[in-house]
């Protein structure tokens with residue numbers, strides 16, 4: 458856990474206490490005393506970009522459903538910096554009131570990612586009405602507030618405890634090794650002792666092999682690409698920006714050289730951050 462040496466700081470977190478983002482924040486920061494929760498990704502990213510919050514924590518990528526496109530776009534658009542990351546094992550549960558049984562359920566609340574990750578389970582209950590809600594934790598809170606035996610939420614065990622719900626069906630995600638990667642964002646770079654992960658956005662010329670050449674610079678410097686996300690560029694139909702995560706530190710010659718080469722060969726390059734990779738990786 459680290460606070461990146463900036464103290465005192467304020468935090469912005471997606472969702473509510475008991476959300477998976479909340480778990481990522483608690484794993485990352487020693488002091489979570491001054492936190493504000495946000496219902497929408499954009500409000501959180503804007504608060505961080507404006508300096509209203511020192512750091513923000515939000516999901517960016519899931520091992521079952523892939524990248525969360527909105528988050529890639531927002532972080533780039535608001536020119537935030539990536540200063541850290543965490544992986545959280547996401548084990549969704551179907552939660553209901555203590556007095557409810559599975560046969561009572563008629564409607565389910567969750568974040569769209571919760572629904573997407575539990576698609577196989579939900580297909581077995583086509584009669585249920587699905588309500589897209591804010592975070593998984595707020596979905597659990599909504600079910601507790603409704604006090605209706607017919608309502609359930611898809612959320613984590615931590616939300617069940619916090620909102621006084623019971624687990625009707627455990628571990629309902631389709632993928633039993635379901636992890637979400639969270640990013641820690643800030644308005645400015647932070648001094649970090651270990652900087653071994655680099656996130657860049659590039660736009661290449663629209664010519665054959667352009668991306669191949671970008672990746673070649675990483676290959677020749679033994680930089681391992683951990684994620685690649687292509688996002689449409691607003692106003693330029695069927696042209697894309699590439700959001701790339703690679704291993705490497707800009708303090709090392711090889712990494713710095715690769716970035717210089719990219720600057721020369723790409724139409725656009727933006728370094729979003731060089732930061733410590735999650736220490737434990739995909740721990741539970």
Ligand SMILES: O=C(O)C(=O)C[C@]1(C(=O)O)C=C[C@@H](O)C=C1
Pocket residue numbers: 471472475476477478479516519525547568570571591592593594637
């Ligand atoms: O709803 C939450 O609890 C969140 O933190 C959001 C979120 C997401 O958007 O990916 C985080 C982890 C899971 O993948 C499901 C939901």
